[in-house]
Amino acid sequence: MDQNCIFCKIITGKIPSKKIYEDEDFLVILDVNPASKGHALILPKEHYANLYELPEDLAAKTMLLAKKMAEHMTKKLSCDGFNLIQNNGEVAGQTVFHFHLHLIPRYQDAENDDLLRWDTLEFTGEELTAMVKLLV
Numbered sequence: 001m002d003q004n005c006i007f008c009k010i011i012t013g014k015i016p017s018k019k020i021y022e023d024e025d026f027l028v029i030l031d032v033n034p035a036s037k038g039h040a041l042i043l044p045k046e047h048y049a050n051l052y053e054l055p056e057d058l059a060a061k062t063m064l065l066a067k068k069m070a071e072h073m074t075k076k077l078s079c080d081g082f083n084l085i086q087n088n089g090e091v092a093g094q095t096v097f098h099f100h101l102h103l104i105p106r107y108q109d110a111e112n113d114d115l116l117r118w119d120t121l122e123f124t125g126e127e128l129t130a131m132v133k134l135l136v
């Protein structure tokens, strides 16, 4: 529990939220500024700032819950696709520093259909080889 964390306050009931699922480890709530109809967030009940801090067992459980929620929400919302998004660090777009996974239903006829498109970069063969050397 982090006294200054908005998601901790939601988890402890100090701030209201629209809860759609709860178990002993997680809360799933609707995002207050949804990118699509049904946009929700998986929040671990324990405070971890980001993926780097999240213990492995909770990371694994998060993905299992994401699959379960995606299947459930797709059925209930009749959405046409689904994004899982997870931001770490300000530069990556993180604004709430309590680990969370975005569950974003996608719809064929949505007005904001370019929601998650990004400009691409080009790298030479040598640069890619150097990248592989660095990362393997």
Ligand code: AMP
Pocket: 006, 015, 017, 029, 030, 031, 032, 033, 034, 086, 087, 093, 094, 095, 096, 097
């Ligand atoms: P991120 O930018 O990945 O850190 O995502 C933070 C998300 O939390 C944003 O999509 C916000 O709309 C959402 N959010 C912030 N405050 C609340 C709140 N009180 N209840 C529900 N969602 C929230």
Ligand code: ZN
Pocket: 001, 002, 005, 006, 007, 008, 009, 046, 047, 048, 097, 098
């Ligand atoms: Zn927190």
